[in-house]
Amino acid sequence: MLLFFLTTFLQASQNSALLFHGNCTTCHFETKSVSAPAMMEVRTRYLNAFPDKKDFVREMTEWVHKPNEERSIMQDAIDKYELMPNLAFEKDVLQDIAAYIYETDFTKQHSPH
Numbered sequence: 001m002l003l004f005f006l007t008t009f010l011q012a013s014q015n016s017a018l019l020f021h022g023n024c025t026t027c028h029f030e031t032k033s034v035s036a037p038a039m040m041e042v043r044t045r046y047l048n049a050f051p052d053k054k055d056f057v058r059e060m061t062e063w064v065h066k067p068n069e070e071r072s073i074m075q076d077a078i079d080k081y082e083l084m085p086n087l088a089f090e091k092d093v094l095q096d097i098a099a100y101i102y103e104t105d106f107t108k109q110h111s112p113h
Contacts, residue, residue: 020100027084037080040107043104056098
């Protein structure tokens with residue numbers, strides 16, 4: 001049973017990483033701001049505002065599901081890069097990606113960007 005749980009957990013974790021790298025890094029490079037804020041900056045801002053994982057995931061999921069300038073915690077990024085477009089992801093996918101972002105220290109990742 002433990003092996004099944006660990007295998008399922010690792011598969012879910014890998015899936016979340018694939019979802020993140022296959023979608024988010026088109027605009028949000030891990031450590032460099034180009035066409036959108038760097039993901040390490042986004043993560044830091046959300047961690048400061050929502051240190052609890054449940055709150056972090058909920059707030060980031062809601063933001064990406066329906067970007068809204070009035071609800072933003074990164075107004076300076078909107079001023080610099082404009083409002084993030086609505087990407088029409090399912091909420092469960094966004095929750096997986098947000099959990100991955102919460103758990104990942106991008107300063108320690110090896111990124112091709």
